[in-house]
Amino acid sequence: MQILNIILASLAQEVPVEEVIEQVSVLDLLFKGGYMMVPILLLSLVGIYVFVERLLTIKDAAKTPEAFMSSIKQMVLQGNISEAVKLCQSTATPIARMVEKGIARIGSPLKSIEASIENVGKIEIYKLEKNLSLLATISGAAPMIGFLGTVTGMIQAFISIAQEEGAVSPKLLSSGIYEAMITTAAGLFVGILTYLAYNYLVTRVGKLIHGMEYTSIDFIDLLQEPQK
Structure with a gap:
């Protein structure tokens, strides 16, 4: 809705639509996600660290x-x-x-x-x-935190509707809607990548274990x- 308002404003001011849309960067969207983006970001950093550390360890073990x-x-x-x-x-x-x-x-x-x-x-x-279970935990926890952000964002939106007298402005609801949508997308993104990383490492460890048994x-x- 906010992007639509930006486009309409750009038309009124005779500014190219592409130039205005580019101003809404990914970083701006992430900041709109609210405080629930903080634990999701921390989980993503932990997941990256564990994946890289385990990958290097497994590669050394297979040499x-x-x-x-x-x-x-x-x-x-x-x-x-x-x-x-x-x-x-x-x-x-x-x-x-x-x-x-x-x-x-x-x-x-x-x-x-x-x-x-x-x-x-x-x-x-x-x-x-070691720490592979942490990746599995992150893959499940990140989407759940994202869904929690969705719930809190929608609660905020409904509170704004309840407190508003008369017609409800889309701008008033934009912050809650942004938080709801962005945290869900970010949580799912981190969860999916971490899940794939976990299964990849488990497969590599499994092959190495078979070699040890042989x-x-x-x-x-x-x-x-x-x-x-």
Whole structure:
């Protein structure tokens, strides 16, 4: 409604419509959203930080060299345990730390080695999934805060209608309508992007976990080879 009034005013003043509409920037619209835009903005900043931090962490965790396990197999079969441990320590990935724990347990019962590798794997999975639940929370909380802004904006609009005597001016209702519409759109925007980011990271973590499971099985099979 306010944009329509601007257009009519521009026609009366013989000012190009495009020039007047450009004056209503996205930043101006965000400021019209009211105080409910503050928590939505904070949630978006937290979501961006968590996504970038988790993405970099997952990328670093997935940098296990392709020849890592083949080198470990060769060293273990040759009895060169100390070199295998050094290789694991220099690699510094979840898979390398799991294998290092298994190498350190060589000589113990096979079930004990398997349990120790599994325990390290659980710790590494916890590190990979850290703060992912926060993204899931943001993806649900941001739209709800946006809807709350809609409710408060409409309440403000109806209060203005109730207090106004005679014909209600569209300008009087514009602030409440802006708050209602903008907070809803902003909340949904943040929620959708965060939801997509959460599912993307979960998929990346899932692939990495499958790789860790495959490596642990491969290492256990390696320890059984000399017994054949």
